Amino acid sequence: MTNIKYLLRIMVVISAVVLAFAWVHIARLAAETQTVQNPVANQGHEQVIKITVKRFDYTPNKIRLKKGVAVTLVFTSLDRTHGFNCPGLGVRTDIVPGKSNTLRIVPQKAGRYEFSCDVFCGDGHEDMSGEIIVED
Amino acid sequence: MDKGIDRRDFLKLIGIGGALIVMDTGRLAGAADNKMAQDTLSFIQLSDTHWGFNDPKINPDFAGTLRKAIAQINSMKSQPDFIIFSGDVTHTTDDPKERRRRMGEAREIIGGLRLKNVKMMPGEHDAGLDNGEAFQEYFGTTHYTFQQKDVNFIVVDNASDSTSSIGDTQLQWLSAEMEKLDKDSRIVVFTHRPLFELYPQWDWWTRDGAKAIDILMPYKNVVVFYGHIHQEHHHMTGHIAHHAARGMLFPLPAPGSVPKRVQIPWDNDQPYKGVGYRSAVPKKDAYGYDLTEFPIIKV
Numbered sequence: 001m002t003n004i005k006y007l008l009r010i011m012v013v014i015s016a017v018v019l020a021f022a023w024v025h026i027a028r029l030a031a032e033t034q035t036v037q038n039p040v041a042n043q044g045h046e047q048v049i050k051i052t053v054k055r056f057d058y059t060p061n062k063i064r065l066k067k068g069v070a071v072t073l074v075f076t077s078l079d080r081t082h083g084f085n086c087p088g089l090g091v092r093t094d095i096v097p098g099k100s101n102t103l104r105i106v107p108q109k110a111g112r113y114e115f116s117c118d119v120f121c122g123d124g125h126e127d128m129s130g131e132i133i134v135e136d
Numbered sequence: 137m138d139k140g141i142d143r144r145d146f147l148k149l150i151g152i153g154g155a156l157i158v159m160d161t162g163r164l165a166g167a168a169d170n171k172m173a174q175d176t177l178s179f180i181q182l183s184d185t186h187w188g189f190n191d192p193k194i195n196p197d198f199a200g201t202l203r204k205a206i207a208q209i210n211s212m213k214s215q216p217d218f219i220i221f222s223g224d225v226t227h228t229t230d231d232p233k234e235r236r237r238r239m240g241e242a243r244e245i246i247g248g249l250r251l252k253n254v255k256m257m258p259g260e261h262d263a264g265l266d267n268g269e270a271f272q273e274y275f276g277t278t279h280y281t282f283q284q285k286d287v288n289f290i291v292v293d294n295a296s297d298s299t300s301s302i303g304d305t306q307l308q309w310l311s312a313e314m315e316k317l318d319k320d321s322r323i324v325v326f327t328h329r330p331l332f333e334l335y336p337q338w339d340w341w342t343r344d345g346a347k348a349i350d351i352l353m354p355y356k357n358v359v360v361f362y363g364h365i366h367q368e369h370h371h372m373t374g375h376i377a378h379h380a381a382r383g384m385l386f387p388l389p390a391p392g393s394v395p396k397r398v399q400i401p402w403d404n405d406q407p408y409k410g411v412g413y414r415s416a417v418p419k420k421d422a423y424g425y426d427l428t429e430f431p432i433i434k435v
């Protein structure tokens with residue numbers, strides 16, 4: 001009888017360890033999948049979009065927003081200073097490596113808005129661009 | 137040596153490249169020659185030669201186009217007062233050694249001009265990666281003034297600063313130079329980028345260009361000549377005219393006409409289409425300039 005109790009205790013402990021390991025692994029996989037499929041995360045109540053910048057592209061370079069919904073763009077440069085200029089939405093910022101570069105937008109009108117780098121960064125600078133699509 | 141060409145010679149030079157085009161370019165050359173023969177000032181603007189660019193799909197004659205333009209200008213009977221290269225003399229490179237090699241070659245080729253009164257200024261391809269350091273070594277200062285006949289010229293550098301800016305120091309200098317002039321002086325400003333917001337989505341603007349325009353605005357007779365956009369374009373900000381020149385190597389699309397500002401590929405049926413240079417002569421008894429656009433002629 002004592003042996004059975006002892007065996008049961010061991011089985012419970014092993015099950016708990018296996019479950020804990022599985023939970024951690026699944027949670028990590030879920031987080032990775034969310035980052036790859038959708039760069040949009042929520043911080044509090046406001047949308048945050050992380051944009052990685054390097055010569056000569058933005059990742060992502062197509063950004064979908066909702067009209068009237070506030071969003072914060074957070075830029076990280078992997079190499080040198082770049083710019084983000086979106087005249088149609090009336091916003092621009094320098095993107096400096098090692099610094100926090102953010103822009104808050106509340107798009108007021110549906111449409112497609114081009115953006116580009118406006119800090120000359122080399123042969124390919126002219127191709128460094130993207131688009132914000134604001135939907136109703 | 138100084139034989140030059142008149143209208144008839146120019147037509148012969150052009151050869152067999154399509155009767156209508158031949159007649160038109162011949163007329164232009166003749167008209168420009170006549171204007172430049174007068175006592176009034178004249179100058180030639182070349183822009184965006186991009187020496188070092190070597191994509192044959194865009195311009196298979198990347199090594200010969202500038203030389204052809206220089207040969208054409210040298211053959212003009214009436215030489216202008218000066219010739220200006222309004223930026224992007226070289227195509228950009230990350231390698232400082234290669235940048236200097238390109239500048240050295242460009243300087244040598246430009247040295248083949250018969251007229252030695254040649255003015256240079258940088259574009260972002262020349263100067264945007266090193267704040268104009270190499271450009272200054274090869275071509276001198278990037279902003280300056282000069283006078284020819286009764287016209288005051290001001291070269292403004294809006295390309296060495298990689299942020300498409302003139303900068304406060306240079307704006308103060310511009311303001312001080314303008315204060316030396318009468319309000320009705322004839323003034324020409326050369327820039328590489330447009331001072332006004334032509335199409336900022338494609339970086340076709342100067343971030344603090346409005347401040348420069350404010351400085352120019354009190355003067356009645358100011359005209360701005362610029363390059364950068366590789367196409368002829370004319371725009372007014374108040375009474376100030378802004379004239380963009382064609383590039384010397386490849387054309388770019390009209391502002392906002394296509395999703396991306398890609399170079400327009402070479403057309404075998406119309407070689408050198410959209411590239412060339414221009415002459416400018418002040419209008420008589422009126423503000424502004426008569427412009428004559430010259431194509432590159434295949435020889």
